[in-house]
Amino acid sequence: MSGTLDSALETAIASAAQGGPPRLALALEHAVFPGGARVRPRLSLAVAHACGNGAPALALGAATAIELLHCASLVHDDLPCFDDAATRRGKPSVHRAFGQPLAVLAGDALIVMAFETLGRAAAEAPSRLAPMVVTLARAVGAADGLVAGQAWESEPSVPLDAYHQAKTGSLFSAATQLGAMAAGSDPTPWRHMGELLGGAYQVADDLLDAVAADGGKPTRRDEALNRPNAVARLGIETALDHLNRLVAQAVDSIPACPGRESLAALVLQIAQRLVPEPLRKSAA
Amino acid sequence: MSGTLDSALETAIASAAQGGPPRLALALEHAVFPGGARVRPRLSLAVAHACGNGAPALALGAATAIELLHCASLVHDDLPCFDDAATRRGKPSVHRAFGQPLAVLAGDALIVMAFETLGRAAAEAPSRLAPMVVTLARAVGAADGLVAGQAWESEPSVPLDAYHQAKTGSLFSAATQLGAMAAGSDPTPWRHMGELLGGAYQVADDLLDAVAADGGKPTRRDEALNRPNAVARLGIETALDHLNRLVAQAVDSIPACPGRESLAALVLQIAQRLVPEPLRKSAA
Numbered sequence: 307m308s309g310t311l312d313s314a315l316e317t318a319i320a321s322a323a324q325g326g327p328p329r330l331a332l333a334l335e336h337a338v339f340p341g342g343a344r345v346r347p348r349l350s351l352a353v354a355h356a357c358g359n360g361a362p363a364l365a366l367g368a369a370t371a372i373e374l375l376h377c378a379s380l381v382h383d384d385l386p387c388f389d390d391a392a393t394r395r396g397k398p399s400v401h402r403a404f405g406q407p408l409a410v411l412a413g414d415a416l417i418v419m420a421f422e423t424l425g426r427a428a429a430e431a432p433s434r435l436a437p438m439v440v441t442l443a444r445a446v447g448a449a450d451g452l453v454a455g456q457a458w459e460s461e462p463s464v465p466l467d468a469y470h471q472a473k474t475g476s477l478f479s480a481a482t483q484l485g486a487m488a489a490g491s492d493p494t495p496w497r498h499m500g501e502l503l504g505g506a507y508q509v510a511d512d513l514l515d516a517v518a519a520d521g522g523k524p525t526r527r528d529e530a531l532n533r534p535n536a537v538a539r540l541g542i543e544t545a546l547d548h549l550n551r552l553v554a555q556a557v558d559s560i561p562a563c564p565g566r567e568s569l570a571a572l573v574l575q576i577a578q579r580l581v582p583e584p585l586r587k588s589a590a
Numbered sequence: 591m592s593g594t595l596d597s598a599l600e601t602a603i604a605s606a607a608q609g610g611p612p613r614l615a616l617a618l619e620h621a622v623f624p625g626g627a628r629v630r631p632r633l634s635l636a637v638a639h640a641c642g643n644g645a646p647a648l649a650l651g652a653a654t655a656i657e658l659l660h661c662a663s664l665v666h667d668d669l670p671c672f673d674d675a676a677t678r679r680g681k682p683s684v685h686r687a688f689g690q691p692l693a694v695l696a697g698d699a700l701i702v703m704a705f706e707t708l709g710r711a712a713a714e715a716p717s718r719l720a721p722m723v724v725t726l727a728r729a730v731g732a733a734d735g736l737v738a739g740q741a742w743e744s745e746p747s748v749p750l751d752a753y754h755q756a757k758t759g760s761l762f763s764a765a766t767q768l769g770a771m772a773a774g775s776d777p778t779p780w781r782h783m784g785e786l787l788g789g790a791y792q793v794a795d796d797l798l799d800a801v802a803a804d805g806g807k808p809t810r811r812d813e814a815l816n817r818p819n820a821v822a823r824l825g826i827e828t829a830l831d832h833l834n835r836l837v838a839q840a841v842d843s844i845p846a847c848p849g850r851e852s853l854a855a856l857v858l859q860i861a862q863r864l865v866p867e868p869l870r871k872s873a874a
Contacts, residue, residue, distance in 0.1 A: 322727075322731050322732050322733060323731075323732040323733055324733055325733050325734065326731075326732045326733040326734060326738040326741070326756075327732075327738055327741040327742050327744065327745050328745065329741070329744055329745055330732055330737070330738065330741040330744070331732065334732060378698075382694055382695075382698065385694065387689075387690040387691045387694060388691055388694075404744075405671075405744065406671035407671045407672055407740075407741075407743070407744050408741060408744050410666055410669065410671065410672075410694065411666075411732075411737050411740055411741045411744075413698070414662075414666065414697070414698070414701060414730075414737050415731060415732035415737045415741075417698060417701050417702060418701060418727050418730050418731050418732075418735070418737065419727070419731065419732065421705045421723055421726075421727050422723070422724055422727030422728065422731060424723070425719075425720050425721075425722075425723030425724040425727065426720075426724055428719075428720040428723075429720065432716070432717050432719070432720050433716050433717065435709075435712075435716070435719050435720050435723070436709050436710075436712040436713065436716050436719050437709075438709075439705055439706070439708070439709030439712075439719070439723060440706055440709040440710055442705075443606075443702050443703070443705050443706035443709065444706065446698075446702050447606050447607075447610075447699060447702050447703065447706060448606050448607040448610045448611075448614055448615065448618065448695075448699035448702075448703070449606060449607055449608055449609050449610040450609065450610060451702070453614070453695050453698050453699045453702065454610040454611055454614065456691075456695055457610070457611040457613070457614040457691075457692060457695045457699075458611050459691070460611065460613055460614070460688075460689065460691050460692050460695075461611050461612065461613055472610075
């Protein structure tokens with residue numbers, strides 16, 4: 307499945323950048339490959355599959371769009387005016403490798419490319435597109451999407467739940483909803499499941515920040531940047547319990563659908579790998 | 591018509607930002623109001639009207655989306671790593687007023703908002719949406735859209751025609767095409783007209799840069815930034831002739847449609863105002 311996804315991402319970049327400025331195309335490749343765990347698009351495809359997946363090309367387009375938006379947010383979040391991250395996924399961040407102008411533009415291009423990819427994929431089921439575009443846009447938008455999450459860091463006071471929901475929950479919840487929508491199912495019951503998994507992922511990220519290096523991201527960055535962190539607030543053991551509870555709730559919240567059981571198994575498998583290596587024993 | 595447009599822009603921002611970070615919402619307002627001439631969305635609405643405008647809400651959504659993308663490009667182009675512009679439309683640029691983090695995020699949010707607005711407007715004619723999303727994305731994308739135009743400035747050598755087409759022609763041509771598409775017409779014959787008007791607008795902008803202040807944008811910036819400029823290349827008189835020829839060609843290229851004559855009149859009216867004030871006599 308991840309081979310299909312990587313090849314869809316490759317096609318999206320090639321199609322969107324062909325004939326354009328060559329260094330920009332290189333920056334786009336650098337931003338998207340090699341990927342992280344591709345958790346969000348895998349989740350989206352798994353939900354589409356569990357729902358009976360009536361339109362596989364649309365589901366793949368939606369999953370690709372979600373990953374492109376995730377990559378866009380990493381490129382912009384790494385900029386000097388935000389995290390000023392020198393590395394990402396074990397190599398130089400985009401602005402360190404290509405300079406700030408191309409990092410800003412690569413992020414912009416990835417956002418645009420996400421919508422182009424979704425639009426192209428809709429040929430299979432054009433009447434499903436409009437609500438999918440709106441759901442995807444909200445997930446990264448200024449009210450409670452990724453942009454809002456990052457922008458809360460520029461406010462004098464930050465409502466913690468809204469911050470986490472925007473910063474992580476929003477794209478996970480778009481992943482489950484778009485998977486259902488691509489398959490022609492009602493997205494409403496899938497929203498909560500995505501939010502719960504996003505919450506679990508956020509706690510896992512906080513644990514990672516607190517205890518270990520992931521081969522690329524510098525650790526204790528939240529502390530350095532004075533950002534809210536569940537581990538700092540709860541301690542490691544309580545944060546781990548919280549993570550496990552969120553995953554269990556996410557599994558329980560999977561709506562009735564043809565592939566419910568195999569989806570539950572996949573979610574548990576993804577969740578297990580969320581726990582940072584040094585903590586896996588105590589989480590078992 | 592511009593009242594309708596401004597109110598659609600206001601609604602788009604309110605709907606996209608409500609409940610989100612308050613300073614981000616202020617930055618979005620600052621980026622979009624007060625507007626410039628709103629040439630691109632007015633052109634798009636005029637084309638939809640000339641085509642018989644079967645779906646006025648969709649045409650308005652497309653025009654709004656085009657203006658939001660234009661505003662997004664201004665916010666990002668003004669950033670210190672590009673033009674480092676202190677002012678825009680006679681007031682501080684977004685990054686001067688709100689800081690770089692919110693300027694990057696406001697640009698991102700405006701891009702996303704454009705697609706949300708188009709997606710919402712498609713309720714009226716859902717089957718028209720997919721090609722409109724793709725056309726809009728290409729117009730701002732990494733191959734030959736706005737992002738490509740800005741990114742050419744980071745390349746060691748710049749193909750001049752591709753640069754101008756990407757930087758200005760692309761969004762004008764999206765404006766004419768989306769107007770036609772919203773009305774259910776074939777966009778193909780409208781593409782060239784948009785490109786010609788974009789070319790005229792680019793020459794007008796070069797003239798403005800060379801001869802006058804527009805009450806906001808600092809002049810001779812192209813020269814300072816060593817950017818291609820038609821006036822520097824051709825001289826003022828030849829550039830003016832070139833502008834007038836492009837406008838005449840644009841008018842000639844308007845496809846057969848119910849409102850061809852009134853559209854031609856509007857294009858000439860817009861074009862007349864393109865010529866910088868001190869040069870209008872010699873252009874008459």
